[in-house]
Amino acid sequence: MVQILHLGDCHFDDAYYLNRPERRRLLDESREQALRAAVETAVNRQVDLFVWAGDVLDGERRVSLKTRSLLEQALSELKEAGVEIAWMTGNHDPKCYLESQGLDQLLHAYGVHIFDGPVRTVGLTARDGSPYKIVGSGHEEKGLMENRLKTYPVKVEGVVTIGLLHGSVQGGTLQPDGGQSGESLGLPPGLKPEDLYFPCSKSDLRRLGYDLICLGHVHVPYKIDGADLPAYYAGSLTGLSHKETGSRGAWLHRLGHGGQTSTFLTLSPLEWRTVALDVTPEWSLEQLNEALQAVLKNRAGQLMLRLSINGVNDKILTALRHDQETLRDRIGNAVEAAEVELRFDMVPERVLELQRTGDTFAAHLSRCLENPEFMGAVWSVYAQRALGFEYEGEGDGHEENEDHAQVLQAALHDLWPRWMGGQRYGGGGRS
Numbered sequence: 001m002v003q004i005l006h007l008g009d010c011h012f013d014d015a016y017y018l019n020r021p022e023r024r025r026l027l028d029e030s031r032e033q034a035l036r037a038a039v040e041t042a043v044n045r046q047v048d049l050f051v052w053a054g055d056v057l058d059g060e061r062r063v064s065l066k067t068r069s070l071l072e073q074a075l076s077e078l079k080e081a082g083v084e085i086a087w088m089t090g091n092h093d094p095k096c097y098l099e100s101q102g103l104d105q106l107l108h109a110y111g112v113h114i115f116d117g118p119v120r121t122v123g124l125t126a127r128d129g130s131p132y133k134i135v136g137s138g139h140e141e142k143g144l145m146e147n148r149l150k151t152y153p154v155k156v157e158g159v160v161t162i163g164l165l166h167g168s169v170q171g172g173t174l175q176p177d178g179g180q181s182g183e184s185l186g187l188p189p190g191l192k193p194e195d196l197y198f199p200c201s202k203s204d205l206r207r208l209g210y211d212l213i214c215l216g217h218v219h220v221p222y223k224i225d226g227a228d229l230p231a232y233y234a235g236s237l238t239g240l241s242h243k244e245t246g247s248r249g250a251w252l253h254r255l256g257h258g259g260q261t262s263t264f265l266t267l268s269p270l271e272w273r274t275v276a277l278d279v280t281p282e283w284s285l286e287q288l289n290e291a292l293q294a295v296l297k298n299r300a301g302q303l304m305l306r307l308s309i310n311g312v313n314d315k316i317l318t319a320l321r322h323d324q325e326t327l328r329d330r331i332g333n334a335v336e337a338a339e340v341e342l343r344f345d346m347v348p349e350r351v352l353e354l355q356r357t358g359d360t361f362a363a364h365l366s367r368c369l370e371n372p373e374f375m376g377a378v379w380s381v382y383a384q385r386a387l388g389f390e391y392e393g394e395g396d397g398h399e400e401n402e403d404h405a406q407v408l409q410a411a412l413h414d415l416w417p418r419w420m421g422g423q424r425y426g427g428g429g430r431s
């Protein structure tokens with residue numbers, strides 16, 4: 001039997017939420033704890049192979065001393081316990097980045113099997129004496145845009161073979177935690193066309209006939225759809241933003257005479273959740289409070305909570321502006337959440353009126369209203385302005401949102417004093 005612990009995109013030293021120290025600290029601590037738990041599991045369960053599926057480092061900044069020491073500690077404990085270690089480079093931490101940071105030397109020092117270029121095969125022996133092979137490749141200079149799977153050798157019958165790749169398997173079906181319910185997908189979850197590094201298909205994977213394929217790149221943990229396709233994304237080790245909801249951890253795969261089994265282990269102490277709440281314009285702030293408490297009941301745990309409140313009216317908005325801290329504290333205490341982020345998706349009455357006036361900005365808004373994605377960014381900015389906190393983008397560098405935000409912020413800069421002054425913009429008395 002071969003036992004494999006497989007973890008994915010850690011993105012250590014990422015730059016998300018640098019402007020939010022408290023959240024930054026929570027994410028860092030959660031990720032460190034998850035890594036320690038993964039190593040501890042591998043050691044305690046005497047696994048044969050520990051797979052780092054790429055983007056272990058974020059690549060945006062220098063590798064911190066803290067990360068370096070965490071990695072060294074992990075590698076040292078694994079080596080000490082006789083666990084083989086495989087490391088593939090991703091689009092965020094390609095070979096050249098590892099070298100520039102001197103991390104290649106660290107990996108070599110611990111006898112890590114590094115996959116940082118064209119496909120290669122390594123033959124290993126499990127603890128029970130059974131031989132197995134790992135076949136993999138990695139990103140070299142920057143993100144690999146070609147489908148390198150075409151160069152992977154097909155399995156030789158009778159030899160247990162594990163494939164490694166950091167890329168984008170298209171045309172799959174999302175099955176969270178290996179579960180049965182799924183949603184049909186074109187692109188892998190969370191990826192946009194420009195994120196399609198190492199693009200490949202299910203049939204490319206199937207052609208290889210491998211016993212197991214350990215994937216990295218997509219931040220959602222799931223099994224690629226298909227009974228004859230034992231391919232798994234490990235997901236991010238800790239959810240890196242509000243978009244990465246649900247539990248996070250690593251896969252424990254077993255390859256034996258009885259076939260292959262995989263179990264997802266939740267290792268991240270922190271979990272992101274989004275709670276949606278629909279309110280009607282007549283509601284008072286107190287009613288909103290009560291509804292929130294009801295929705296959040298029985299959701300205790302160490303969460304990063306993002307509330308999406310639909311239909312908030314101007315009255316509540318103004319009240320929230322003065323009472324946001326109290327509300328956040330109340331919610332935080334009620335659910336024991338690590339942090340609560342409030343998000344308001346709404347179309348305030350005044351803006352609807354603006355839109356009706358046919359004013360230039362209204363015409364602009366009207367065009368925007370036809371674009372749902374834009375709407376998300378727009379109202380996020382609007383709500384944040386309304387509540388008196390700064391626009392920080394979506395936390396992961398979505399340039400298109402930033403462009404939209406700039407347009408909107410410029411417009412808001414002009415409009416805001418009038419809105420806050422209680423004057424209607426446009427309407428009858430325009431001079």
Ligand SMILES: [Mn+2]
Binds near residue numbers: 055090216217
């Ligand atoms: Mn990646």
